[in-house]
Amino acid sequence: MTARAGFAGKAVLVTGGASGIGRAVVERLAADGARLVIADILAGEGESVAEQIRQAGGEAVFVHTDVRNGDQVQAMVATALDTYGRLDCAVNNAGVEHGLQALADFGEEDWERVQDINLKGVWLCLKHELPVMVRQGQGSIVNLASVAGLVGAPLFGPYVASKHGVVGLTRTAALEYGRMGVRVNAVCPSAIRTEMFERSLTDRRDLAEKLVRNSPMRRLGEPAEVAEAVVWLCSDAASFVNGHALTVDGGMTAQ
Ligand SMILES: NC(=O)c1ccc[n+]([C@@H]2O[C@H](COP(=O)([O-])OP(=O)(O)OC[C@H]3O[C@@H](n4cnc5c(N)ncnc54)[C@H](O)[C@@H]3O)[C@@H](O)[C@H]2O)c1
Known part of the structure; x- marks a missing residue:
């Protein structure tokens, strides 16, 4: 595997790295020479992504993690330290959706599951990653929010609430930890093909088609297009970018 400049030797953790956007981030970082910790609840898929990176000459370990569980999240961060001796960047990407309903029709179970994970x-990831980066005197964290973290979206109530929360956590962490050399940012994609x-x-094919029709670029985004933004925010190229919620939405929120 030929490493591009930027991440050679850096230890990077990606939650939800077994599929979709997380997997695209992992693949892009591996191509850039990063040493990876891939965390996910999907053990088979996560192991196989890590194995593919190793086969290609890169460095990657998989750690089975449910981000709802503080002990498992702590063990995930410890894996980065045990394996690579440091944690330079973390991408907190694991997340879930729910069935589409009006706010009053959701049950408490759906609400709690979505807030717990998203x-x-x-x-919990921030809680365990930040102290390590503070001790190092440097680090960069990117949280996966959504355009649903910036504007409302009918039928996506619990998801919208969780992603507004992620943007709020991102801004607060940036204010608290910036002076310690740690940057915290968020990426806010619109509909991405995952x-x-x-x-x-x-x-709801009708809604999927409407989303594309109403999008300024008349298409969905691709996971690799989100990965580019995530990797840039992680990198030293974004050294003075902190507390930012970067849209990757083809202009959707500009309307
Ligand atoms: N796809 C989109 O349209 C879109 C748009 C905006 C934001 N996002 C956000 O991007 C992130 C990635 O989404 P995606 O589209 O790649 O989804 P995906 O379902 O393809 O991937 C999500 C990954 O997270 C993992 N995961 C789920 N629950 C977990 C848990 N409790 N602990 C650990 N891992 C867990 C899944 O196993 C999966 O590998 C999410 O936070 C999502 O909300 C997605």
Whole structure:
């Protein structure tokens, strides 16, 4: 594997790295020479992504992690330190969707599952990643929010609430930890062609088509296009970018 400049030797952790956007980030970082920790609840898929990177001459370990569980998140960060001796960047990407309904029709179970993974999961990751980076005197974290973290979206109530929370956590972490050399930013994609998108709109093809029709670029985004933004925010090229929520939405929120 030929490393491009930028991440050679850097230890980077990616949650939800077994599929979709997380996997695209992992593949892009591996091509740039990063040493990876891939965390996911999908053990088979996660192991296989790590194995593919090693086969190509890169460095990657998989750690089975449910981001809802503080002990597992702590063990995930410890894996980075045990394996590579440091943690330079973290991409807190693991997240889930829900079935589409009006706010009053959601049950408490859906609400709690989505907040637990999308919001508490990101906070737990920050809780265990930040002290390591503070000790190092440097680090960079990127949280996967969404355009649903910036504007409302009918039928996506719990998801919208969780992603607004992620943007709020990102800004607060940036204010608290910037002076310690740690940058924290968020990426806010619109609809991206992944399994999550397929799952959430399987029964609503009409909505999927409307999303594309209403998008300024008249298409969905690709995981690799989001990965470019994530990797840039992680990198030293973004050394004075902190507390930013960067849209990767083909102009959707400019309307
Ligand atoms: N696809 C989109 O349209 C879109 C748009 C905006 C934001 N996002 C956000 O981007 C991120 C990635 O989404 P995606 O589209 O690649 O989805 P995806 O379903 O393809 O991938 C999500 C990954 O997270 C993992 N995961 C789920 N729950 C977990 C848990 N409790 N612990 C650890 N890992 C867990 C899954 O196993 C999966 O590998 C999510 O945070 C999502 O909300 C996606």
